[in-house]
Amino acid sequence: MFRALQLSQNAQTFGAGVVQIDEASLPPGDVQVQLEYSTLNFKDGLAITNKSPVVRLWPMVAGIDGAGVVLSSSHPDWQVGDRFIHNGWGLGETRWGLLAERASLQGQWLVRLPASMTTRQAMAIGTAGYTAMLCVMALRERGLPDGPVLVTGATGGVGSMAVALLAGLGYTVVAATGKADEHDYLKALGAAEVIDRASLSAPGKPLQKERWAGVVDAVGSHTLANACAQTRYGGVVAACGLAQGADFPATVMPFILRGVSLVGIDSVMAPLARRQQAWQRVARDLDPAKLEAMTTESGLEQAIEHAQALMQGKVRGRIVVKI
Numbered sequence: 001m002f003r004a005l006q007l008s009q010n011a012q013t014f015g016a017g018v019v020q021i022d023e024a025s026l027p028p029g030d031v032q033v034q035l036e037y038s039t040l041n042f043k044d045g046l047a048i049t050n051k052s053p054v055v056r057l058w059p060m061v062a063g064i065d066g067a068g069v070v071l072s073s074s075h076p077d078w079q080v081g082d083r084f085i086h087n088g089w090g091l092g093e094t095r096w097g098l099l100a101e102r103a104s105l106q107g108q109w110l111v112r113l114p115a116s117m118t119t120r121q122a123m124a125i126g127t128a129g130y131t132a133m134l135c136v137m138a139l140r141e142r143g144l145p146d147g148p149v150l151v152t153g154a155t156g157g158v159g160s161m162a163v164a165l166l167a168g169l170g171y172t173v174v175a176a177t178g179k180a181d182e183h184d185y186l187k188a189l190g191a192a193e194v195i196d197r198a199s200l201s202a203p204g205k206p207l208q209k210e211r212w213a214g215v216v217d218a219v220g221s222h223t224l225a226n227a228c229a230q231t232r233y234g235g236v237v238a239a240c241g242l243a244q245g246a247d248f249p250a251t252v253m254p255f256i257l258r259g260v261s262l263v264g265i266d267s268v269m270a271p272l273a274r275r276q277q278a279w280q281r282v283a284r285d286l287d288p289a290k291l292e293a294m295t296t297e298s299g300l301e302q303a304i305e306h307a308q309a310l311m312q313g314k315v316r317g318r319i320v321v322k323i
Helices: 042-048 119-142 157-168 180-189 221-229 253-257 272-285 288-293 300-311
Strands: 002-009 014-021 031-039 065-073 083-087 102-105 149-151 173-177 193-196 212-217 231-239 261-264 295-299 318-322
Touching (some): 002 042, 031 119, 119 157, 119 272, 119 318, 157 180, 180 193, 180 288, 212 221, 221 231, 221 253
Parallel strands (some): 149 173, 149 212, 173 193, 231 261, 295 318
């Protein structure tokens, strides 16, 4: 038996709770693992609070991220005792996830834990940090003009990680947030300036004053449209989230008149080579002290409460769940 945060639903009710599950119930997989840490991402919050139809199979063990140790393996790349990281691949949606003591996985989904990183640090980074690194890589690969880089949703998981990563690489980072009491937090992560998210979240003109060389946007909707409208000639916008909404009320004008590039960032199904590159880069480029400053630890039993706070906008940075 093992403990897991299980979600259940029938025609009338939805439930979320930590329960005991028989290991014989685990889905087929070629790598059996013991989880040491998991985390809470925005998608986990949606699933655990039933705010969005994330889960497609019931009952479901929540958790898209996990890090721990291999217990047994028939996959050639993984041996007993190896330490791994897992992100995405439909876990917590169509297959049992990693807010649990045990899991059955596919070896092709796993990334080897970098030697310089603990499993706790890996989950403090989680999909949020891995996604932020994919955004940073996209900006750098496409070449940015000189100028500041905007990070929206800056106190969230992706935003906090993006601020820290970009500042550590020498960029001038402008952080957008609606939390007036978090300016010191963002400046400690490396933000040169903090602006009110209200300046971006309302409908705006198709083309606006050129401000940003690059943008990491975790918000979507009018915020993304305004960010694109304010991006400098030849600038790059990496879009990875929809905290404000999934709509994109914009025109093509920034793209055809200023040569702005809008890059979509997918972390769920990204190829293994891209994942490995991102994790090696984040292990190299992220200041461990800044990571710790943005991390709050939870037990498995408290994860539901933290997920509720996450969906209410009461969480900053990252929540790591000790299994």
